[in-house]
Amino acid sequence: MRANYLFTSESVSEGHPDKVSDQISDAIVDLFLSKDPQARVACETLTTTNRVVLAGEVRGEGMIDRDGNWAPSAQEDIQSRVRQVVKDIGYEQQGFHWQNLTFENHLHPQSSDIAQGVDADGNKDEGAGDQGIMFGFACDETPDLMPAALDYSHKILQRMADDRKSGKAAFLEPDAKSQVTLRFEDGKPVAATAIVVSTQHAPGYHEGAKEAELKSYVKGVVADILPAALLSEDTVYHINPTGKFEIGGPDGDAGLTGRKIIVDTYGGAAPHGGGAFSGKDPTKVDRSAAYVTRYLAKNIVAAGLARRCTIQVAYAIGVSQPLSLYVDTHGTGTVGDDRLEQAVMEVANARLGGLTPRGIREGLGLNRPIYQKTAAYGHFGRKANGDAFPWERTDLVDDLNAALA
Structure with a gap:
């Protein structure tokens, strides 16, 4: 194991299009499990300009049976849950709005060929759902025993989302990304060499005094999250390095479930088997x-x-x-x-x-x-x-x- 090196991890906010999709897929998992703890769900979500599309295989008492018959109000409950997720994230924009978006549900019953391998039967125990x-x-590296660069990247964006929702930073919009580069000596983080934050913002916050306000705010969040000993005058900040970032979320780029598996896990500090988590029971x-x-x-x-x-x-x-x-x-x-x-x-x-x-x-x-x-x-x-x-x-x-x- 190397002792001295630079290491970088990134995070994305709850308003990032892929994370919108992940949250919707997991909200569907929760809905099915709330009706039937033995429910089977494999739900994929596509988000794009004012549109959410669900697809996948499902099964659960109170929702859908093996023959594909939906329970009364089940599909309405699914649509309501999807819109609530988008509303809670904070999307009320012209290009993506919880109330105005078009919704499509293409969920269907779980394959009987998969079910026979997964379900317990007689002396056969429940099998793995896939290889x-x-x-x-x-x-x-941190009190929560996580890689430090990822931990700080997550917490920067979580603080910004909290401030956006509370009104403390009302100029922020839901879509954002962060990245933290740390220098390690003897295997321990000793300095933050670079901080990258790109955040969607209200009109006009890409120039002049409003841009300065946004950048000052982000630097304040970083100072609150990272230990003071890691920050210095040598820390390089890249805040909205492309400039204007008003169009974002699913309107700016389509989102899919399961495309942020390194963000979800250890930020590249550990291997990954390749399978995503969200949308799966x-x-x-x-x-x-x-x-x-x-x-x-x-x-x-x-x-x-x-x-x-x-x-x-x-x-x-x-x-x-x-x-x-x-x-x-x-x-x-x-x-x-x-x-x-x-x-x-x-x-x-x-x-x-x-x-x-x-x-x-x-x-x-x-x-x-x-x-x-x-x-x-x-x-x-x-x-x-x-x-x-x-x-x-x-x-x-x-x-x-x-x-x-």
């Missing part, structure tokens, strides 16, 4: 296994067993048990990685009922409508509405230490 590899990661291991590997990696770092930890698991569609488990502490572990692999499996079996899709879902309590709030500002290293997501708990520390004793 694939999933990664979890944790490091000691927790039987899909793309989502649930990524959550449980984060949970296990975070507890390893929280236990002082490593400063950095990456965990990989792999699955085959329709098969319940994982094909492999891999732990890498990047040379920072206090015990061998092979011993950690054994301890992880022992603790997962005892506390979660194993790393099967059912064990993960039930052990972490994932069959609940908790997903819309994951879909902006990262799935890891944060709280939503004051509560940590279940995969962010550090309640396995004693179990891991006991397993290694």
Whole structure:
């Protein structure tokens, strides 16, 4: 592992077109799970100028049956939920407005061929919803055990969104991006060398005194978010470097579910298996296994067993048990990685009922409508509405230490 280097991560706001799509897809997951904890959802969303289109496979009591029959008001509930998401984000613009947008619903029943592999049947346990590899990661760069560059990028945009909605920064519009470059020495962040923020704004805030006001505001947010020791006169700021940014969101660029997987996870500081999270119910291991590997990696770092930890698991569609488990502490572990692999499996079996899709879902309590709030500002290293997501708990520390004793 390199000791001295520059590293950069980016984030995008809840108003970014891809994140609008992610939030809509996860709102549909929540709607189905609120009616039926065993619902199956794979919902993709397209957003563009004054249009939202849903497509995918779904199944759930109180919503749609296997024959494609919709429950009374189910489709109206879906449309209402979509418009509410757009309204809550803050889009009331000519090119994208929660009330005026055209909505299309192309959701249809889940394939019976997929269902037979995923569903439990007799002595057959519930299988993975697809093949694939999933990664979890944790490091000691921040109190939440997340990569620092990503953590700061998320928090800059979250503060700006809060200020926009409260009226403190009423000149901001929903679409925004951030990027933070940190210099590391001996593996620890010591300086912010560059900060990039591009934000959609009200008319006129690209020149003169209004531009100066916007840039001063953004620098103030950065100063509030990053530790003072990381900022200096050498920090380079690029704030709206292209100039005018009035047309944004889905009106400025089409959005799709699942296009911000690095923003959603670890900002490039760890591998990614390639599968997106949003729009998928927790039987899909793309989502649930990524959550449980984060949970296990975070507890390893929280236990002082490593400063950095990456965990990989792999699955085959329709098969319940994982094909492999891999732990890498990047040379920072206090015990061998092979011993950690054994301890992880022992603790997962005892506390979660194993790393099967059912064990993960039930052990972490994932069959609940908790997903819309994951879909902006990262799935890891944060709280939503004051509560940590279940995969962010550090309640396995004693179990891991006991397993290694």
